[in-house]
Structure formats: C-alpha cells, structure tokens
Amino acid sequence: MAPVTGGRRATTPLDIVLVLPLAVIGLAIVAVVFGLVARLTPGELMAALQERETLFALRLSLTTSLISLAIAVTLGVPAAYLLARRHVPGMALVDTLLDLPLVMPPLVAGLGLLFVIGRQSPVPPLARLGAELLFSPAGIVLAQSFVATTIVLRSAKAAFVAVDPGYRAVAGTLGLSPARVLLSIDLPLAAGGIAAGVVLAWARALGEFGATLMVAGATRLHTETLPMAIFLNIATGETGVAVACALVLMATAFLLLLLMRALGGGPSHRNWS
Structure with a gap:
C-alpha cells in the first residue's frame, strides 16, 4: 500500500511513470489546437469567419445536422428500446449488424450508399430516389443520418438497460400498460443517457x-458543409477559410463535449453494450 501523507496518498515512482503518457497525449492535443490558432492573426481570423463561404458552410452544417439528428432520434430511440427490452432468437446477430456503422470507414459507408441509390442501383425505386438525393443537400442529410443513428441507438440502449428493472416490476403490479411504463418510467429515467x-x-x-x-x-x-469547406480550401491553398471552419468545428465539438459531460454521458460513463 502506498504511504499516506497529510491525509493524501503520497506520489510513488509508478505515478511518475504513468503521468508521462498522459503528458504526451495532452501536449499533442494542445499542439494541434495551437497550430490552428496560431496560423492566423486575430484580424485574419475575423475576416475569414465573415467570408460568405464560411457563413454558408456553417448554416448548411447546422441545418443538415439538425435534420439528421431528428431522423436519428426518431429511428434510434424506438429501436434501442426494442433491443433493450426484447430478447428473441437471432437478436444477437441483429445487434452486431447494427454496430457496423460504428466501425465502418465513412468512405466505405458513403460508397455503399452511393451504389444502393445510384443510377445502377439493383432496386429501381431507390435509383429514382437517388436521382433526387445524390449530390444535393438532401444527400448530406442521408449520409449524416446513417452515421448518427447508430450512435443514438447505442447510447439509448445503454440508458434503457441501466434503468432498474424493479421500477418496471412495480409498474407491472399496478397494472400499467407497456406504453405507460415506457412514457412514465423508462424514458424519464433514461433521459440523461439518451x-x-x-x-x-x-x-x-x-x-x-x-x-x-x-x-x-x-x-x-x-x-x-464545414468539413467540406476545409477540404476544398486546403486543396486550393486558401488556408484562411479552411482554418476558420476548422476552429468553428473544434469549438463546437468542445462545447458539445462539455454539454455531454454535464448530462452525465461523458466518455468515462458511456456504455456501448
């Protein structure tokens, strides 16, 4: 047991060894952030943020991502409840299949979507639908929804599984219908994780x-979108707009991570099972 000094655990040689990897990771992240922030002067950054292209990319990203999120919640939460509450033969295979978007490279996912709704689609109705979706803002929503839905599903399933089954048992003895149990017990108790x-x-x-x-x-x-603006402007050597869009994305991601932790669903608490 490590010695205790003044009510606190004393530093050991193992602690010193373990802090080195943490320092390397932290410094790497700080270096990336510093590299972006230091690329432009404050005046150049403000000018880039006010560029028409930057503002367009920001509006399009917010609009499409919110629509995609609504689709992901509409599909993912009911599916998560079914997976958490019903155990039937073959469910493990379905559960594994639903994990594929989490590990599938985004380019592969996009290629599959392109082929299934493209001009050469094996399903003619999907080909007609693809004519409206491909290479349009609607296509952005399709791609974003595909990657976001599984994240909602996995988080919601973990939240439903974490609900104490005792509450549901008591509700059953009181004669509540499954729909009432879902609305009055499962959803409120799982709301933070969802x-x-x-x-x-x-x-x-x-x-x-x-x-x-x-x-x-x-x-x-x-x-x-913002990621596309980064790609296009770096490819053409216009680093101002690219850096501005990158900083907007990074700042937004940081704020969303803080919000997620405030909701009690930070990475250290999340369960994907």
Missing part, C-alpha cells in the same frame, strides 16, 4: 466528411 447520446451524435454529424463526400459531393456554396 440526451448525452444525442449530443454525441450531433457532434458526429457536424464533423461527417467521408460519407458526405461520396453521396453529396464537394460543390462550393451548394453541398459545402
């Missing part, structure tokens, strides 16, 4: 790039 997953999914949708590139393309002032 909300944290929604915030995480929103952050993921805002930063989505690979699948969006495949499905919606990269067209200035048309399908130009």
Whole structure:
C-alpha cells in the first residue's frame, strides 16, 4: 500500500511513470489546437469567419445536422428500446449488424450508399430516389443520418438497460400498460443517457466528411458543409477559410463535449453494450 501523507496518498515512482503518457497525449492535443490558432492573426481570423463561404458552410452544417439528428432520434430511440427490452432468437446477430456503422470507414459507408441509390442501383425505386438525393443537400442529410443513428441507438440502449428493472416490476403490479411504463418510467429515467447520446451524435454529424463526400459531393456554396469547406480550401491553398471552419468545428465539438459531460454521458460513463 502506498504511504499516506497529510491525509493524501503520497506520489510513488509508478505515478511518475504513468503521468508521462498522459503528458504526451495532452501536449499533442494542445499542439494541434495551437497550430490552428496560431496560423492566423486575430484580424485574419475575423475576416475569414465573415467570408460568405464560411457563413454558408456553417448554416448548411447546422441545418443538415439538425435534420439528421431528428431522423436519428426518431429511428434510434424506438429501436434501442426494442433491443433493450426484447430478447428473441437471432437478436444477437441483429445487434452486431447494427454496430457496423460504428466501425465502418465513412468512405466505405458513403460508397455503399452511393451504389444502393445510384443510377445502377439493383432496386429501381431507390435509383429514382437517388436521382433526387445524390449530390444535393438532401444527400448530406442521408449520409449524416446513417452515421448518427447508430450512435443514438447505442447510447439509448445503454440508458434503457441501466434503468432498474424493479421500477418496471412495480409498474407491472399496478397494472400499467407497456406504453405507460415506457412514457412514465423508462424514458424519464433514461433521459440523461439518451440526451448525452444525442449530443454525441450531433457532434458526429457536424464533423461527417467521408460519407458526405461520396453521396453529396464537394460543390462550393451548394453541398459545402464545414468539413467540406476545409477540404476544398486546403486543396486550393486558401488556408484562411479552411482554418476558420476548422476552429468553428473544434469549438463546437468542445462545447458539445462539455454539454455531454454535464448530462452525465461523458466518455468515462458511456456504455456501448
């Protein structure tokens, strides 16, 4: 046992060894942030933030990500409840299949979406739908929804599983219907975990790039989200707008992470099972 000094645990050689990896990780993150912030002077940054292209990318990112988030919640929360409360043969296989978007490279996801709704789609109705969705803002929503829905589903499932089954048992003895149990017990008790997953999914949708590139393309002032604006402007050597968009994304992600922790769903508390 480590010696205790003044009511506090004394520092050991192991602590010193373990703090080195933490310092390396922290310094790497600080270096990345500093590299972006130091690239522009305050005046250049303010000018880049007011560029028409930056403002367009910000509006499009917020609009499409919020629509995608609404779709993800509408699909993900009911599906999560079913997975958490019903155990039928084959459910483990379905559960594993639903994890694929979490580990699938975004470019692969986008390529699959492109092929399934593209001109050569094996399902003609999907090909007709694709003619309206591909290379348009609607395509951005499709790509963002695909990656965000599984995050909502996983977080909501973990939140539902964490609800004490005793509450539901008592509700059953009182004669409450399954719908009443869901609305009056499960949803209120799981609300914090679900909300944290929604915030995480929103952050993921805002930063989505690979699948969006495949499905919606990269067209200035048309399908130009914040990640797409970074890509287009770095490719053409216009670093001002690229850095401005990167800083907006980073600041937004930081604020969303703080919100997620306030909701009790930070990375240290999240359970994907």
